[in-house]
Every structure is written in structure tokens, then in C-alpha cells.
Amino acid sequence: MSTSHSGEPHAVGISQRLNWLRAGVLGANDGIISVASLVVGVAGATTENGALLTAGIAGLVGGAISMALGEYVSVSSQRDSERALIAKETHELATMPEEELAELTELYRQRGLSDATARTVAQELTAHDALAAHLEVELNIDQDDLVNPWHAAVSSAVAFTLGALLPLLAILLPPVSIRVPVTFVAVLLALALTGWVSAKIGGAKPGRSMTRLVLGGALALGVTWALGTLLGTTGIV
Numbered sequence: 385m386s387t388s389h390s391g392e393p394h395a396v397g398i399s400q401r402l403n404w405l406r407a408g409v410l411g412a413n414d415g416i417i418s419v420a421s422l423v424v425g426v427a428g429a430t431t432e433n434g435a436l437l438t439a440g441i442a443g444l445v446g447g448a449i450s451m452a453l454g455e456y457v458s459v460s461s462q463r464d465s466e467r468a469l470i471a472k473e474t475h476e477l478a479t480m481p482e483e484e485l486a487e488l489t490e491l492y493r494q495r496g497l498s499d500a501t502a503r504t505v506a507q508e509l510t511a512h513d514a515l516a517a518h519l520e521v522e523l524n525i526d527q528d529d530l531v532n533p534w535h536a537a538v539s540s541a542v543a544f545t546l547g548a549l550l551p552l553l554a555i556l557l558p559p560v561s562i563r564v565p566v567t568f569v570a571v572l573l574a575l576a577l578t579g580w581v582s583a584k585i586g587g588a589k590p591g592r593s594m595t596r597l598v599l600g601g602a603l604a605l606g607v608t609w610a611l612g613t614l615l616g617t618t619g620i621v
Contacts (some may be wrong), residue, residue, distance in 0.1 A: 409585065411451050411540035413578045415547025417601050419606040420571040421442045424554040424564060428612025431560050440552040444545060453543035459525055459533035466489055466530050473518050484518060491521045550574050575601040 403419035422443040423436050444559075477484050485506055492502035519525040554567040579594035 388399040396601070405528060406610060408539040408543040409578055409582045411448075411455075411543030412547035413575065413582070413597065414451060415444070415447060415544035416550060416571055416574050416578065417604055418447050419522070419548035419552035420554075420567060421604045422522070423551055424567055424605050425608035425612035427555055427564055427567075428609045428614075429616030433556060435440065436555055437552075440516035440548070444548040444552065448541045448544045451544045454535040456533045459531050459536040463531050466525055469523050469525060470515070470527055473523070474515055476520065477514050481514075488521060489520060504618060547574070547578075564609060568602075572598050572601055608620075 419440055423440045426436055426439045488506040488510065489502045492505050493499060495502075497505060506517075516527065544564055551567055551571050554570040555563050557563075558566045575597040576594045579597040580590040583590035584595040
């Protein structure tokens with residue numbers, strides 16, 4: 385009989401999968417809110433499709449590049465830190481193996497094992513793969529599952545673009561008289577969906593995440609639309 389738990393993330397590669405999923409959800413959420421706020425604000429000032437399309441595409445392209453660059457830099461820094469820690473641990477194992485064995489034994493004692501059991505576990509794991517044992521217990525790092533900055537950057541850029549397309553199409557396709565309400569509804573529904581997905585990835589209850597995103601998105605849309613309307617009616621733009 386199988387004893388595996390299919391619902392738990394025991395598979396190798398879970399860190400990278402969660403990394404690009406997180407980047408993707410955040411990218412989609414940012415694409416929806418930022419471009420929706422931009423085009424709704426412009427729609428408050430003008431009904432010209434050319435102005436809306438120009439603003440929307442500029443926001444989409446600029447935002448996607450910004451998201452990708454931000455994710456790449458952030459995840460690259462994390463990966464560099466992980467590699468530095470691996471190099472440091474490798475050096476310590478090569479130059480002071482007894483001290484490292486004692487340290488690993490103490491770490492297992494702190495986890496509740498008896499002195500004898502902790503010593504035995506530390507010795508057996510050291511004999512099997514000393515570096516992997518120390519990285520897991522000391523640093524919570526899997527040397528075969530380091531985060532990938534390219535995965536995060538690409539997934540973030542693609543997700544931002546897909547998220548940004550929704551408000552852009554919602555503002556351009558409907559008749560002028562209903563384009564803003566249609567965009568509001570489409571955006572808030574999309575934000576509720578991204579909130580639900582984000583909560584599921586993190587293993588949290590979705591209600592709070594969905595509520596935060598919907599309320600925040602509604603506030604952003606309301607403020608930018610009011611600002612755009614004010615500027616348009618006063619003749620400033």
C-alpha cells in the first residue's frame with residue numbers, strides 16, 4: 385500500500401515551481417491593476433480610442449519589462465546568496481569536518497532527538513551526503529532546487545501582459561457609454577480570481593486575500609477615474 389501523500393509538496397523542484405507561480409500571480413495582479421487604473425483614468429478625461437490604446441499599450445509594455453527586471457534582479461540576488469552559502473558550507477566541511485559533525489549533531493538534539501540518536505543520525509547523513517545534510521538542516525537549502533531568476537522573470541512578464549490585456553480590451557471593445565462600468569466589473573472579477581489563486585498557492589483561506597485585492601482595486605479605479613474626469617472636465621487635458 386502506498387504511503388505517499390499526493391497533496392504534499394515532497395517532489396524535487398517544488399521551490400522553483402512555487403517561485404514562478406508566485407511571480408506569475410503577482411505579475412497578473414499588477415498588470416490588471418496598473419493598466420486598468422491607467423486606462424480608466426484616461427477614459428475619464430477622453431473618449432478617444434487612440435489615446436486609450438496608446439496609454440494602455442505603453443503601460444503594458446513598460447510594466448511587463450519592469451516586472452521582469454524586478455523579478456530577475458530579486459531572484460538573482462537570492463540565488464547568489466544561496467550559492468555563497470553552499471560554497472561556505474563546502475569549505476567548512478573540507479577544513480573542519482569534526483566541528484561540522486558536532487554542529488549537525490547539536491542541531492538534531494535541538495530538534496528533540498536524544499544524544500545517541502542525534503549522533504547516529506548525523507554520522508549516517510554525513511556518510512551519505514554531508515553537504516546536503518548540512519544545507520537542509522542548517523540553511524533549509526536544496527542544492528538541486530535553487531531558484532531560477534529567468535523562470536521568475538519570464539513568468540512575471542507573461543502574466544503581467546495577460547493581466548494587462550483584460551482591462552485594455554474591456555475599455556476598448558464596449559460602447560463608450562458603458563466602457564467604464566464594464567471595465568470595473570471585469571477588473572474586480574479578475575482580481576477576485578487572482579486573490580483566490582494566490583491564497584491557494586500559499587495554502588491560506590481565499591476570502592481575506594480576495595477581499596483585499598477587490599477593495600484595493602476598486603479604490604485604485606475609483607481614484608484614477610475621478611482624477612481623469614476632473615482633469616477632462618476642467619479642460620486641463
